[in-house]
Amino acid sequence: MQSSFPSQARPLTVALLALSAACASSMAWAQASSPEPAKPATEEGAAKLETVVVSAQRRLERLQDVPVAVKAFSSKQIESMGIKSTQDFINLTPNMSFDNSFTYGNSFVVLRGVTQINNADSPVAVVIDGVPQNDQKQLKMSLFDIERIEVLKGPQGALYGRNAIGGAINIETKAPSDKFEGFVGLGLGNGKTRELTGGISGALKEGVALYRLVGQSKRGDGLIQNTFLNQPLDAIDKDDSLRARLLLRPSESVQIDLRASATDLRGPATWDSIVQSKNPADIVAPKENMLGKTWGSTRDFSAKVEADLALGTLSSITSRTKLVENYRGDIDFSNPVDLPKGFLGLGFQAGQGQNRSVQLTSQELRLTSPADQPLRWIAGLYYLDTRKDLETRVFVDTDGSNDQFDDTSKVIVNLSERSHNKASALFGQLDYDFNPALTLSTALRYDRDQREQQDLIGGGMREASYSKWQPKLTLTRKLGRDDLVYGTLSTGFRSGGFNAPGLASFRPESLSNAELGSKMVGLDGRLLFNVAAFASQSKDFQYFYVDIKSGSQVIANLDKVNIRGLDMDFRYLPFKGLELDGGLGMTHSIIAKDSINAANEGKHTPKNVPFKLNLGLQYSQALGAGLMGSMRLDYEHRDQKYWHPDNAAVSPALDLLGLRLSLRDARDRWSLTLEGKNLADKRYYADYNSAAYSGLPYDLGSLASGRTYGLELKYRFD
Template structure:
C-alpha cells in the first residue's frame, strides 16, 4: 500500500514540477521535445514524420525530435540514448543485441515478434527488429512519433514511428574525426568525409569502430560478460542532374561481435545480488547489409518518390543455458549428471519497394497515393547442446555432430513472406486556423512457414500431437488502417489537435503442436499461430509557445484499445519459445513536456509520461485487470544544460545533466513480479574551441544496479552499470 501511495505522490510531484516550470520566469525559445540548445531556436526544427515538412511546434502530433546539435550535446550514439530522453518510451535490452524491445505508450514487443514501431532510416523502413539496436553515427536528425501511425507507415507502426535521417552529402569538402575512451576499458573512433565529385554528383562516407572489454563482470570466468567489437560503415552518393530529379544511393554495413545469455535466475526482478557466473562465454555475432536507391522527381503538379531496398541480417549466438551456472552447480547436472548450453541462428533477407506520388506541400488541398511491396525470406534455428566443458560451438542450419558438443534439441523453420499495401492521404487547409488530414492504408501479409526440424529432433510430448518435418503452413493477415487528425490554431503560438488512428502488425507461427502442448500444461493464450494485433487510439493534445518565444509547454492525452497484444512464453515441455496473444488491453495515458531558458546559456527541460494498462479479456479470468507485460507506469525526465564562454577567450564550456525516473514496471501476464522505480542520471562536460571539442561523460552516474528485463521462468538480465570516459572531436 505504501508503494502505491509513493507512486501516486511521485506522479503528482512530477505534474506539479511541470506546472511550476510553465509558470516560471521568462525563458528562451526551446521546443519541449528537443534537448537543450543555447544557440538555436528549436521551434524552427522541420520534421518529416507526418510525410510532409512542418515546423516541429506546429506539427499536430506528439513528436520528439533531436537535431544534429542536440544529438551532439546529448551524446546520442545508440538508440538507448535518445529513448532515455523521450517520455513514455522505453527500450529493454536483453539476451542478445538483436533482442531490444521498444515500448511506446504501452504497445510492447518481445522475442521473435514483429517490431512495435516502424523504423525508417533515410526513407527506407527497417524490415527486421534485429537490426534496430545499432550504432548511430553521422546523424542529422531523429524523430520519434508516438501513437499508431498505420495510415502513414503501414504494418509495425502500431506504437509509432522512428524516423532517422543521416547527414547528406555536401557541396564543399568537409570531415570530422571523433575518438574516445571509457572505463570498459574501451575505445571508439568515428569519422566522416563529404564533398562534391562533380557539378551534379556528391558523396558522403562515414564509419564507426567501437571496442570494449565490457562492463558486467563474469566472476566465474574472470572476465567481462559484455565485450563489444563493432564496425559500421555507410556510403552515400547523391546525383542531381536537374533541379527536378535526384537519385540517392545508400549502402550500409555493420559487423558486431559480443556475447549473450548471461542471465541470472531469481523470483523477484528487484533481486540484483547475484553475479554473472556462466561457464560458457559464448558469442553473439550480427551482420547487417543494406543497399537502397531513393529517386525523387519534383514537378509543378507534385512529386514522385521511389525507394527500393535490399536488406540482409544474420545473427548467430551461443552461450550457457538454464540455469546459467557452472556445470557442476547446475540443476540439470544435479538431476541428470550433465549440463546444457545453447545456440541460435537467424538469417533474414528482404527486398522492398515503396512508390509514392504526392501533391506540393504549399497548397490548401494536399493529397498522396502510394503502394508498398516487400518479400522476406527468413530462417531461424535454435537448440540446446550437451555441455561437456569444452565450450559451446555455433549451430547454423544442421544439428551439431561435434562429439565435444552433442546436440540435445534442435528446432528450425523457414518463412517466405510477401506483403503489399496501398495507401492514400488527403488534407485540406480550410483557413489559417483549421486543417483536417486523413489517410487510409490497407496492408496484406501472407506468410508461408516450413518446418525444417529433422524428424529425430521433432519434440514429442506424450499425449499431444507432434509436428512434422517438411510441414508447410500458410496464413494471411490484413487490416485497414485509417487515420484522421483535426488541427486548430486559434493563434500563432498555440496548436490544438485531436484525432483517431489505427495501427497493425502481422501475426505469425509458433512451432507446430505448440497449442496442444500449451493447453495440456495449463498455459493459455498460446497456439500454433499467434494472431495479428491492432491498436485503435483516440488522442487530444496541444502545443504552446509562451513568453515571447522563450518557453514551450505541450500536452497530449490518449486512450488505446489493443487487440491481440503479444506476450512471450517458454514451454519447457517441448523446449520452444513462443508468442501468445492478450485478447484485449486498454491503455490510457498522457504526456506533459516543457522547456525554458531562464538565463543566457541556460536551458532546462522536463517531461512526464504516464501509462495505465489493464488486461480486459484473456482466457484465464484470474489475470483480467492485471497490468500488461513490459509496461512502466510512468517516465519522468528532468534536464539542464549550461553553456558559457570561458574568460575572455573564444573557448566555450558546456555542462549537461539528464535525470530519468522509470516508474514501476510489470513483465508478465500474471504480474508475478514488478520492478521498483529506477532513477538514472547522465552527465556530460565539454570544452570547445574553434573546430575541436573535448568531452567528459558519465552514463548511470550513480551506478544504479537494476535488472533490465524479467522473463517468465525467473530469467533476469542485468542492466549496464556506470560507464564513464573522454571523447575528443576535430572538424575540418
C-alpha cells in the same frame, strides 16, 4: 469509424483531453493578453529556442505545426545530449523504454504500453533516410553523423504501415555537402571501451554529384562480471559500421539518393543471472560456465529517386537488406558447481544456439502533392518480401565451449525452419484547410501479409494471410503561429504469424486510439510546451514466453487491453546560455480480457512502466581565449516495471543521473567532452523472466551495465 474505439475509455478520454485543450487555450490567451515580459539581459536581446523541423507526415514541417505527439532531437541536441545509440534517445523519451538482452542485437522497445517481443514484428516502424527497416534486429544501432531523430507516438499505420501500431521512429543521417569537410572522433571509457569515428564529405561535381562516407569502430572488454569464470561476459570484440551516400542531381527536377551500409559485429550473448529469491530487486551476478557470444553482419543498399512533376513529387524507394545473426551460450545459466544435477535435473549441463539469416527486399512508390495549397495529398503503394532461415539447437555441454553447437552427437533439440512473408499495402492521406486556422486530415491504409513457414526437419508447411484497413482522422485548430490543438482517431496493426513448428500460430494485433493534444510556444519564443492525452484499446495484444514443456519460444495473445495515458514535453530558455528540457509520460496499460488465464485480468501488461519523468539542464558559457564551455545534467525517473501478465515479478522504481562537461573552440573545430551515465551506479535488470515464463524452474535476470564514464575528443576539418 467511431464505433471501433473503446466505449468505456471515452469518458476518461474526453475529460483528459478537454482539460488538455483548455490548458493550452488558457496559456495562449494569457500569453496574448498579459504584458510582454521583460527581455532577458543578453548581448543580442531576447534569446529564442531553436526551431526544429521534422518529416513526421512525409513532408518537412516545423515541429509545432505537426498534429502528432512527436519527441524530436535536432543535430544540435544530439550533440549536446550525447546521443550515440538507440538506448540514449529512448532514455530521453517519455512513455518509451528500451532493453537489450539475450543477444547483442536483440532489443525490446515499449511505446505507450505496446511491446516488442522476440520473433515478431516490431510495434514501432523504424525509418532511416526514408527507408523502412523491416527487421527487429535493426532497431539497436550506433548513431553517428545524425541530422535528426523523431519519435512519433501513437498508431501511425496510415502512413507507416503495419509495424507502426505503437508509433514510428524517423532517423535522418547528415546529407552530403557541396564543400569538402570531415571529422574524426576518439572515445575512451571504462571497461577499456575504445571508439573511433570519422567521415568525409564533398562534391564529385559541385551541385550535381555529392558524397558522404562515414564509419565507426567500437571495442570494449566489458563491465558485467561473470563470477564463475572470473571475467567480464559483455565484451564487445568488434562493432564496425561503414555508411556511404551518393546524392545525384542530374536535373533541377530529379534527385537520386543512393545509400549503402555494412555492419560487422561480435559481442555478448545469454548473460542472464539466476535469481533464486524470485525478486527483481535482488541483484545477482551471472555464474555461467559458458561465455556466450553473438556474431553477425548486415549489408544494406537503398535507392531513393525523387522527381518533381506538374502533379507533385514522385518518390521511388527501393531497399535490399541481408542480415545474419548467430549466437551461442548457456541455456541453464549456471555451472556444474551450483547446479550439480545439471540442466532440469537431467545430469548434464546444456547450451543453446541459433543461426539466423534474413533477406529483405522492399519497394515503395509515393506521389506527394505540393505543400503550398489548401488541399494537399499523399498516395502510395508498398511491397516487402522477407525470407528468413532459422536453425535452433539445444546441446549437451561437456567443456563450456560454443563450438559444441556443431557436434551433432551432442544435440538434444534441433529445430530448423524457413519462412517467407510477402507484405503489400496501399495508402493515402488528404489534408484540407477550411481556413488558415482549421485543417481536417484523413488517411487510410490497407495492409496484407501472406506468410509461409516450412519445417525443414519434419517437412510440414503452413500458410496464412492477415490483412487490415487502418483509418486515421485528425482535426487541427491553430490558435496562433506557434500554438494549436488537435484531436485524432487512429488505428494500428501488427501481423499474426507462426510459432516454432508444432506449436499454434498467434493472432494479429490491432489497436484503436483516441487522442487530443496541444502545442504552444510562449514567453517570446523561450518556452515550448506540448501535451497529449490518449485512450486506446488493443485487441489480441501479443506477448512472449518460453514453454517449459517444449523449451520453445512462444508468442501468445491477450484478448483485450485498455490503455490510457498522457505525454508531455517542454523546453525553456530562461536566458541565453541556459536551457531546461524534459517531459513526463504516463501509461496505464491494463489487461481487460484474457480467455486463457482470467486471473490476469485487471493487471498491467508485460513490460509496462506506468510513469516516466525526464529532466535536463544545460548551461553554456564563453570562457575567453576563443573557448566555450558547457555542462549538461540529465535526470531520468522510471516507475516500477511489470514484467509479465501475472504481475508477480515487478522491478522497483529507478533513478538515473548523467553528466556531460564539454570544452570547445568558438569556431567548433574541436571539442573535448567528459561524460558519465548512471553516476550513482544503480544496478538493475534490463530484462527479467520469472520461472512461469522462462521455461526453467527459476527466475532469470539480465543485468544492465552499471556506471559508465569516458572521454571523447572530436576534430572537424574542411
